[in-house]
Amino acid sequence: MSRSAHPAGPRHADVLPEGHYTAPPADLNTLDPKVWARTVDRDEQGVATIGGLRVTDLAEEFGTPAYFLDETDFRTRCRAWADAFGPDADVFYAGKAFLSRAIVRWLHEEGLNLDVCSGGELATALSAGMPAERIAFHGNNKSEAEIRRAVEAGVGRIVLDSFQEIVRVAHIAQSLGKRQRVQIRVTVGVEAHTHEFIATAHEDQKFGIALAGGQAAEAVRRALQLDGLELIGIHSHIGSQIFDMAGFEVSARRVVQLLAEVRDEHGVELPEIDLGGGLGIAYTSEDDPREPHEIAKALSEIVTRECESAGLRTPRISVEPGRAIVGPTAFTLYRVGTIKPLDGLRTYVSVDGGMSDNIRTALYDAEYSVSLVSRVSDAEPMLSRVVGKHCESGDIVVRDAFLPADLAPGDLIAVPATGAYCRSMASNYNHALRPPVVAVRDGEARVIVRRETEEDLLRLDVG
Ligand SMILES: Cc1ncc(COP(=O)(O)O)c(C=O)c1O
Numbered sequence: 001m002s003r004s005a006h007p008a009g010p011r012h013a014d015v016l017p018e019g020h021y022t023a024p025p026a027d028l029n030t031l032d033p034k035v036w037a038r039t040v041d042r043d044e045q046g047v048a049t050i051g052g053l054r055v056t057d058l059a060e061e062f063g064t065p066a067y068f069l070d071e072t073d074f075r076t077r078c079r080a081w082a083d084a085f086g087p088d089a090d091v092f093y094a095g096k097a098f099l100s101r102a103i104v105r106w107l108h109e110e111g112l113n114l115d116v117c118s119g120g121e122l123a124t125a126l127s128a129g130m131p132a133e134r135i136a137f138h139g140n141n142k143s144e145a146e147i148r149r150a151v152e153a154g155v156g157r158i159v160l161d162s163f164q165e166i167v168r169v170a171h172i173a174q175s176l177g178k179r180q181r182v183q184i185r186v187t188v189g190v191e192a193h194t195h196e197f198i199a200t201a202h203e204d205q206k207f208g209i210a211l212a213g214g215q216a217a218e219a220v221r222r223a224l225q226l227d228g229l230e231l232i233g234i235h236s237h238i239g240s241q242i243f244d245m246a247g248f249e250v251s252a253r254r255v256v257q258l259l260a261e262v263r264d265e266h267g268v269e270l271p272e273i274d275l276g277g278g279l280g281i282a283y284t285s286e287d288d289p290r291e292p293h294e295i296a297k298a299l300s301e302i303v304t305r306e307c308e309s310a311g312l313r314t315p316r317i318s319v320e321p322g323r324a325i326v327g328p329t330a331f332t333l334y335r336v337g338t339i340k341p342l343d344g345l346r347t348y349v350s351v352d353g354g355m356s357d358n359i360r361t362a363l364y365d366a367e368y369s370v371s372l373v374s375r376v377s378d379a380e381p382m383l384s385r386v387v388g389k390h391c392e393s394g395d396i397v398v399r400d401a402f403l404p405a406d407l408a409p410g411d412l413i414a415v416p417a418t419g420a421y422c423r424s425m426a427s428n429y430n431h432a433l434r435p436p437v438v439a440v441r442d443g444e445a446r447v448i449v450r451r452e453t454e455e456d457l458l459r460l461d462v463g
Pocket of ligand 1: 097239241276277420
């Protein structure tokens with residue numbers, strides 16, 4: 001293997017260190033619409049824009065690192081999901097992907113429901129005016145205080161995740177003189193991620209109550225006996241970043257089988273099933289996500305077919321996409337600080353953020369793409385690793401990507417598809433100040449979550 005002597009670092013053509021990358025794209029300046037928010041483009045000078053605003057101006061006004069979220073794209077995706085599923089189904093946006101009060105208002109305006117899984121998410125939803133009956137409350141270990149608050153607020157459903165919780169929710173509802181609508185979350189023995197799914201006899205994980213061994217049927221039995229509960233359906237969530245509908249097919253079949261058993265044993269046809277979230281998005285140009293109308297059609301066909309063969313009325317379906325709605329609508333804008341070419345390996349590009357604003361790469365080896373956005377470049381591609389400024393060698397934002405070889409400190413680079421599970425999982429590691437989320441729409445930008453300040457950090461430090 002020959003080595004590049006170029007000061008900007010190794011080139012793809014003469015070194016091929018190990019990594020998850022394919023050949024560099026034909027044109028590094030192209031911003032692939034598959035991975036970038038819909039209003040992202042480049043202006044005549046080659047500066048990337050979002051909603052008509054130049055990233056160079058945005059960096060000046062809001063600083064870096066920062067998340068820029070395309071409000072138009074977010075609303076369009078909400079409408080696409082709502083339209084695809086229609087009036088006979090319910091779309092719950094999974095707030096864990098990213099939640100703020102502005103997001104709650106947009107969801108409300110676009111007719112979506114909301115799935116929350118903590119007291120904090122519930123408080124955010126209620127404070128921004130989401131009607132409680134349009135909220136589903138999730139979680140594998142909800143506290144009594146959280147349950148009480150949810151029941152008092154009148155949430156549309158609580159998704160029960162354990163035998164203890166069946167009793168806990170029933171008691172709290174009864175003590176408040178209410179009958180709480182609930183679903184039971186079951187584990188169907190399917191685990192799906194991206195293009196693969198595995199169907200197993202039972203699952204070794206913390207969520208839900210297993211169908212295997214009759215546990216889910218027992219949970220239904222208990223829930224039906226308790227006055228404080230109105231059991232409206234069964235819930236299943238099988239994984240994340242899924243492209244292949246086969247896992248949903250197995251999941252739906254097993255859930256419908258449980259509905260048939262419930263009918264046979266109790267004479268009750270539960271009216272709803274929730275097939276969870278987990279639909280994949282494009283993080284790189286190699287990913288090919290499905291459109292909401294394809295997903296809606298596939299899910300409704302599967303459920304209808306399974307119900308027909310079990311002699312059941314088709315239940316109302318709900319889904320809980322988080323990533324598929326917010327993920328593609330944002331990018332993280334970073335400024336390049338240092339550039340270290342490692343001869344024969346790759347070039348390390350350090351930015352002013354890192355694992356504190358995007359933990360996904362360190363946490364589960366997530367793949368991302370990255371582009372130079374403050375200008376275009378004709379320089380040849382340079383195999384790069386984009387890293388942060390934290391005290392961990394695993395502080396990697398983009399493991400393998402090509403950036404132009406003339407990249408220089410001060411350039412702005414951006415990582416697309418960071419709308420989901422980035423700001424919501426952000427941390428203060430090394431006392432980093434969590435970046436702002438700036439919403440952009442029709443040539444206007446406004447902060448919806450402000451940047452943390454040192455005062456914010458010190459306010460909590462009361463020792
Ligand atoms: C129960 C449930 N619903 C929905 C989601 C959202 O998943 P995604 O953002 O991948 O669509 C999750 C994610 O973990 C989940 O656990």
